Amino acid sequence: MVVAETASIQAAPARGVSRDFHSFSFTGSGKEYFGIWIVNVFLTIVTLGIYSAWAKVRRNRYFYGSTVLLGRAFEYHAKGKQILIGRVIVFGYLIAYNLLLTFVPIVGIVLVLLSLFFVPWLVARGLRFNARVTSYRNVRFDFVGTTGGAFKAFILGGFLSVITLGLLTPLASRWVGRYVGSNMRFGGKAFDTNPAFGPLYRGLFLGVGLALVVALVVLAIVMGTLRMAPGLFNPPAFNPSDIQIWQWVIVVAGYLATACLYGIVALFYSAAVRNAVWRSTVFDGKHRFSSRLSRGRYTLIAISNLLATILTLGLLRPWAAVRMARYKWTLTGVTVVGAVGTLMSEIEAQSSAVGAEFMDFEGFDFGF
């Protein structure tokens, strides 16, 4: 076997290089995850939240272990204790932050500046932790992003996005994609990501357009209904003081509508971002990833999942989570240039560089 692989390394450059597309798959089932999930929730409640660290480990082990590429699943190796320590540290910082802000309000500015450093540091550490506790074919991932990079991608990007009322959101997404994607390593080899602006802006504007269409339809229905209601839009009977009573209704309806529209744009856009980021991701300079989510279908799945979860008081959440994971991974793949065996044997040679130090720190974990 090893001999054959060595031969193919030499043969590959000479002849036409083979390119094979391999799709991810997700083998988890809603039924199986239901048991894991409900026991997680139960133990988290009775231990007043402490078990949530171990719950996260079991959940991630299930989801990583059900995500399969080339017949092999990913693995999640974090230990509950590591994650608990990370959470205690973050929780302690938040308490100290709030106490200081309460008793010595004047240091507020200093604290905000400190947070500008602390949050990116946490994000970088969290990404590194998550990478290092993830493995595929017995080889660990690694993340080499710096605190400064996290500051640019998450804080500066978020700030620019907010002050331009979302117009620079694709820039922020691009920075995040580059930061996370290009600092990822697997077996000593690098990933590289450089999402283009085109698909990001298309996703954003299509999302906003879709939300506006939905808004107009809803508005038409609401206006039509209100026309039926006597009093409010009937000029002779219209009494300005009615506004007092209706104000509240309008505020609530407006608030809910805004939240829904924001949700549609966010979902639609996040599918576009995922596609753009994955499609521009290259491993080891030649193996290209792909993601073919339909933005509309992704949004519909997310919304119907949410409705199903709420209507069943959360009991369908495991089914929804598995359904979404299956949709996402089925449409994700990688085109391997050359033989997979060649790729894997090259990875092995450098993998010993990673490894020794990965278990000695706290598990700051963030859900990216």
Added chain:
Amino acid sequence: MASSSTEIARGEWHPAGSSHSVPSRLVEEGGSLKALDGSSTELASGVFAAVDISDRVGAIPRRVEFADGSLFETPDNEAVDRFLKLKGRVDHIHEWERFRPRLIAVVAATMLCGIAIYRYAVPALVEVAVLVTPPIVPQIMSTSTMETMDRTVFNHTQLTDERQNRIREGFRAIVTFSNRGEGGYTLNFRKGGVIGPNAFALPDGTLVVTDELIELAGDDTEMIVGILAHEIGHVDLEHSLRQIYRAAGVAGLIMMIGGDIGSGAEDILVQGAGLLSLSYSRGAESAADRHSVELMQKAGRDPTAAARFFDLLEEKLGDHGDTSILSTHPGTPERRKAILDYAAELRAKAQ
């Protein structure tokens, strides 16, 4: 090879840190676990206690890690479980996770726990939080709220000094009977703008009453005093702080389980908690109404004055609305009746 060996499961073996894999068998031989390849050559071995077998999670591949860092992996979870059971090791968490009738017991217990926390633990934590909150917190909250309101909606009052003084006089009469005494409150007059006829209290004891409300009251100063007594009630009973902590507590409860909820659902649930806190706010309104009756009674003024305000609301604004799940305040007729009843009750007690 001659010694008795039992095969546990078939799978793949990886050398330490390598992506290479070899089809292999996991066997137990003379108290040790061994990974053997097709020709029964030993790939790795170790005593049972020194080998790390991962806990079972669903049907994902099982990992058996040897001390030298090499790894045996198998999808045959059942076989590994059978072996561990012989060794006296049962994974209780996995046993409970299996999709069996007894999982219904877990679901029921989880729901009961959730309800119990919502009903008992959150309110208890809210009380503790209110007790340990230093006074500077409500002060900061109130100062910034007042500044924002002054900048955005309010204008200077247009009431005459005489009118203001009459109200202040009544206010002083009742405020001495409040929990915080006269120094604990400041009364402000503002032109309400878009918020119209209204009165409200900030948690540090800043009270605001709008010109519009006073105009609505006409000559009935006593009624204004009754309304102010109601607002004092909110501050005395620390309603704002309780409501904030309650919303934070429920959000925390959801986030605690949250890792397993999903971000979209989490947002909606946190918003839903906001809606639920409205029903709590209705309870707070009734409590403040009763506080108003008590204060007015103690000050020797008309305890039912605030009820007249509800007459006024019904008359002038046509507000006959009943309580609904979306209201911050209970229905107007209901509140008026509650005030009259409570005043009668207090009077009966006094006699």
